[in-house]
Structure formats: structure tokens, C-alpha cells
Amino acid sequence: MKNSILLTLLILILSFSCKNQNKNSTEHMVILTAPSFKEDISNGNVQLIDVRTPEEYNDGHIQNAVNIDFLSDDFSDKFDSFDKDEPLYIYCRSGNRSQKAAKKLSEMGFDIIYDLKGGYLNYE
Template sequence: MLLALSVRRPGSANSLTPTQATLLINRENAQLIDIREPNEYVSGHLSDSRNIPSESLAERAGELEQFKDTPVILVCQSGARSSAACSTLAKLGFSKVHSLAGGTVAWVEAGLPLKKGARK
């Protein structure tokens, strides 16, 4: 039996470890939004994530309207941009917004796969 423990840092209430994110995806159908630039996205992204760059997040939030009460996990390279972007969606009425702590770097370090290329 594999048991994973996680420690949350102070002030990171909506940050998720890769393990926590995986559980939220599998159990609650969390939506993955990769907020990196398109060239970063195609170089490697989480499966089933959609690419909405952070600069466009507020203006493209309408594309996510159906997920306002669904868990949404924002993803970037290191977790810094996604953590900051959580407040953008929260201000727009999204009630379950999270950031992937450590971003795609932490995801890969946890042994989880990335997909290359554009979303199909």
C-alpha cells in the first residue's frame, strides 16, 4: 500500500500537490487549465488540459463558465503564475479554483506524464 503525505505551506490554501490534483481530477472531474504561453504548452502539458494563457484568462473566462462550481486546477511551469491567476478566476465567481504547486516541474518529478503537441 502506498501512502502519500503532503504538507501545505502557509498561505497556499488553494495549492495542490500532484497527488492531490490527480485525486481531484479522478474523483471530481476537475478541469485543467494550462495558463502558459502556447509554445510552452505544446512542449509538454497535462493530458486533457486546455491552454488559456494567463494574460487572456479574464477575457476568455466565458469559455469556462460551465465550470464555475466545478474544481478548476490552474497549471504553469513552476506554480507561480497559476497561484497568482487563481485570484482572477475567484473574482469572476469561480468557487473551486486551485493551483498545481510546483507546476509541470513538480508533476514530472512525481513521475507523472506530460503530453506534447497541441490538444486534440
């Protein structure tokens, strides 16, 4: 009897712990493959953000992408004019910075963030 109560308590504690971990994750981010990303942005009427440096952006970028450098001091401020209720499509060079950017953007209140799997390197 004692063991079953302890086991039940342990299961409840682990269950609660897992739920709290999910709240800290980027619940609003979806990683898209290059073909899905291309299809979604094909109409051109999306919020498309390149989070690479201006130098990387100038070396080549996806058409209609706005460059907002994730490493810049004013990264968050540059999103003041964006609609938080509309999806954001973001990418970087390989997917690392855009995942960090997606987490930050989610914390800023953006509802849906689509991240390009493998970044711009995977897009071409």
C-alpha cells in the same frame, strides 16, 4: 482602567483589520501537491487549465488540459464558457503564474480553484 479600555480597543481594531485582509486574499484557492492533484484529475471529468504560453504548452502538458495563456489580453474572456460553480484545476510552469491566475479567477467569481504546487515542473 484607562489602559484596559485602550487595550480592548486596540485588540478590536487589530481583529477587524485581520478580517479585512482575509477578504482580499484568494479564499477560494487551494494549493495541492502533485500526488493530490493527479488523483483529483484522474477521472478526466474536470476543468483543467494550463495557464502557460502556447509554446510551453506545446513542449508538454497534462493530458486533457486546456491552454489559456495567463499573459494573453483575452485571458478573462476565455473563461466565459466555464462553470463557475465547478472546481477549476490550474497549473503553470512553477506555480507563480497559476497563483496570480487563481486570484484573478476568484475575483471573477469562480468558487473553488485548485492550484498545482510547484507547477508542471513538479508534476512529472
